[in-house]
Amino acid sequence: MVAVRNKEKQEREGAEVEGRDVDKDYVRKDRETYNRRENMSGHSKWSQIKHKKGITDKKKGALFSKLLNTVTIAAKKGEDPDFNPTLRTAIEKAKEANIPQDKIRNAVTRVANKNVEELLIEVYGAGGVAIIIQAISDSKNRTIAEIKKILSDNEARLANPGSVIWSFDAPTQNQNEWRPKFSQEVSNEIREKTRELLETLENNEEVAAIYTNIQ
Incomplete structure (x- = not known):
C-alpha cells in the first residue's frame, strides 16, 4: 500500500x-x-x-x-x-x-564658364497650354533630350521657336518672371495633366523655372 x-x-x-x-x-x-x-x-x-x-x-x-x-x-x-x-x-x-x-x-x-548657358524652351502642353521652361546647362543637347523625354511622357511637345514666347511678357529689371499676356481656361483633366508635367520637370536639376498661361 x-x-x-x-x-x-x-x-x-x-x-x-x-x-x-x-x-x-x-x-x-x-x-x-x-x-x-x-x-x-x-x-x-x-x-x-x-x-x-x-x-x-x-x-x-x-x-x-x-x-x-x-x-x-x-x-x-x-x-x-x-x-x-x-x-x-x-x-x-x-x-x-x-x-x-x-x-x-x-x-x-x-x-x-563659357560652357554654361541659359536655355528658354518653348513647349505646348496637353490641351495646347503654353509653357516656357527656363533652364541652365553645360550641355544643351543633353538637357534638351532629357526634357523632350519628359514632354513625350506627359502629352506635351517642343514648340517652334517664337510660337510660345510671344504670348508672354519678358522679365524686366523690377520683376524676374515671364508673365502670360493672356490666360487660358482649361478643364480639370488638362489642369491635372499639366500639374503632373510641371512636377516632373521641376525634379530635373537643370530646370530653374517654369511658366504657363493657365488661368
Whole structure:
C-alpha cells in the first residue's frame, strides 16, 4: 500500500515538473516569436524612415539646384548684387533655404564658364497650354533630350521657336518672371495633366523655372 502511494506521489511530481518544463518551453518560444516580430517591425519602420528621408533629401537637392540655377541666371546681368537687384533677390532666396555660402558664390562665378548657358524652351502642353521652361546647362543637347523625354511622357511637345514666347511678357529689371499676356481656361483633366508635367520637370536639376498661361 505504501509502495502504491509513493508511486502515485512520484507520478504527480513528475507531471508537475513536466508541466513546468512545458510552460517554460512555451514562454521561451513565445518570447522568441515576440522578439522576431519586434525585429521585423523595427526593420520595417527603419526602412520607411530611410525611404521618407531619401524622398526628402531628393526634394531638397532639387530645390537647391533650382535656386542655384536661378542665381546663375541672374548673375548673367552682372555679378555684383549691389548693382543687380535680380541677383540680390536670388541670393536672398538661396540663403533662406540654408544653402551654404560657398555654393552660392560658386553659382555666381559659374556664369563665367563659357560652357554654361541659359536655355528658354518653348513647349505646348496637353490641351495646347503654353509653357516656357527656363533652364541652365553645360550641355544643351543633353538637357534638351532629357526634357523632350519628359514632354513625350506627359502629352506635351517642343514648340517652334517664337510660337510660345510671344504670348508672354519678358522679365524686366523690377520683376524676374515671364508673365502670360493672356490666360487660358482649361478643364480639370488638362489642369491635372499639366500639374503632373510641371512636377516632373521641376525634379530635373537643370530646370530653374517654369511658366504657363493657365488661368
